[in-house]
Amino acid sequence: MLETYLPQATARGARLIPECHAVQIVTQRDRAVSVRAELADGRAIEVRAGTVVVACGTIGSSVLLLKSGIRRNVGSRFSCNVATPVLARFAQRLDAFESLQMTAFVDARDFLLESTFNPPMTFAAILPGWFEKHFDRMRAYDRFASAGVVLGTAANGQVKRCGLLRDLLGPVDFRLAPADLETLKRGIALLAELHFAAGAEAAFPGTFVDHEMSAARFAPGGRIDRAAIERHVAEIVHRPEDLTLNTAHPQGGNPMSDRPDLGVVDSAFRVHGFANLFVCDASVFPTSIGINPQLTIMALADYAWRHCIAA
Ligand SMILES: Cc1cc2nc3c(=O)[nH]c(=O)nc-3n(C[C@H](O)[C@H](O)[C@H](O)COP(=O)(O)OP(=O)(O)OC[C@H]3O[C@@H](n4cnc5c(N)ncnc54)[C@H](O)[C@@H]3O)c2cc1C
Structure with a gap:
């Protein structure tokens, strides 16, 4: 990341905000309109967005969606x-x-x-x-x-919302x-x-x-x-x-399925019910792939950007 994608992204105009913790995706009807976040020094920021791609990893992505009031199937099918x-x-x-x-x-x-x-x-x-x-x-x-x-x-696992249960029992059931x-x-x-x-x-x-x-x-x-x-x-x-x-390989939580009753994202990585909100990380795996997953996650991200998000 530090040697390839991030320098390439900044060279093309991306702005990186390190030590920045996303706490809520603000939505209106079927659109994500901004992301609220906290910086390391305690300042709060809100970033307006035309498109939001959540990539906080298996546990973080489910927790962020839950905190944002997006609940259907979120946290399910953890493996x-x-x-x-x-x-x-x-x-x-x-x-x-x-x-x-x-x-x-x-x-x-x-x-x-x-x-x-x-x-x-x-x-x-x-x-x-x-x-x-x-x-x-x-x-x-x-x-x-x-x-x-x-x-x-x-x-068969479940990523839980943060709060008392998560503090007491950990983030995953x-x-x-x-x-x-x-x-x-x-x-x-x-x-x-x-x-x-x-x-x-x-x-x-x-x-x-x-x-x-x-x-x-x-x-x-x-x-x-x-x-x-x-x-x-x-x-x-x-x-x-x-x-x-x-x-070291958690997967699932936001399983991919074109059936809204089963999945969180469809096969275009789009959160069901939203036009411009995507998830792309190991959390979309509906089942465990059974092998070290990093290359697959990176290949998915490449595919998602070219064929689904930027298309
Ligand atoms: C010690 C170790 C060794 C590993 N070795 C291998 C290996 O050899 N081969 C292999 O294939 N895989 C390996 N893995 C697994 C691999 O690293 C993960 O599967 C992969 O990184 C998961 O990618 P991801 O994009 O889903 O999530 P991550 O890579 O975890 O990315 C999520 C990012 O989101 C950030 N984040 C979370 N919540 C928020 C929030 N609210 N706001 C802002 N940012 C947030 C996190 O800090 C993190 O940087 C290893 C993992 C570990 C821990």
């Missing part, structure tokens, strides 16, 4: 790519921190396995174990490999569906198997309670016992709370 790590310790040094953080993925159809390796602080946060055990494991940081199971979840948990468990078992096939001495599913899986038990003499791994994962994971789950 995400959810990830859970499986770490592996090897007998020899790997120095994984010296290589690229993300290098490879395996497409297992209904989930991905993505290699990642984090700096010590974030690595420590996903490494199972507590107190001395955790401390001792961290001392073997240079002998660890790391990867995660990534799954596009069902679109979402619970991993039972079928998604089962898929994650298959991914965890496959990833543990993969680590053992690469020669790991132990694998560590990202469970809240410490469940170290030793090669001696699950891959004795180098022969991987797939059934035992799957049984073990089924025994240690019963609920989403048993796992370390994270997402």
Whole structure:
């Protein structure tokens, strides 16, 4: 953004207002007429607009529409790519921190396995174990490999309006569906198997309670016992709370559908019921795309501008 689109936009006459928080889109009948915003120094501004394109991201865009009194379906069909790590310790040094953080993925159809390796602080946060055990494991940081199971979840979440509920419970009401948990468990078992096939001495599913899986038990003499791994994962994971789950890929909230009873925007990115109000970001995804979404979001923005907004 800083090296391409933003300089290109300013070169063509766009004016950027940094540290500017949009708080309300002012509408009259079927038109957005202005956007009210607050600057970092507390000043309030109002920008009159012929066209408004909301691009505050999955949570921010839904919240802004809700604050502006636009409610039909807004916040619905929240999904995400959810990830859970499986770490592996090897007998020899790997120095994984010296290589690229993300290098490879395996497409297992209904989930991905993505290699990642984090700096010590974030690595420590996903490494199972507590107190001395955790401390001792961290001392073997240079002998660890790391990867995660990534799954596009069902679109069963809801972005909530800000206010008391949001402050108390967070901005999204979402619970991993039972079928998604089962898929994650298959991914965890496959990833543990993969680590053992690469020669790991132990694998560590990202469970809240410490469940170290030793090669001696699950891959004795180098022969991987797939059934035992799957049984073990089924025994240690019963609920989403048993796992370390994270997402950096929220999607939905303003789902795209040409049916106004189902979507927030139509297939031209236009908010149903408005002539000049558009949304263009990951919030328009009606279902999770199941893979790192940034290129798709940028391609959508390019398409939306050329074929829908500027057309
Ligand atoms: C740590 C991390 C690593 C990632 N790595 C990858 C990766 O390797 N590959 C990949 O494909 N994806 C990756 N992603 C995901 C990717 O960054 C997002 O999917 C993508 O940026 C979402 O684009 P968006 O336009 O929907 O929203 P954003 O990029 O979140 O843009 C929304 C913008 O709106 C601003 N905003 C929100 N509310 C308001 C408001 N009220 N007023 C004004 N501004 C507002 C926000 O500050 C933000 O700048 C990663 C995400 C994270 C967090």
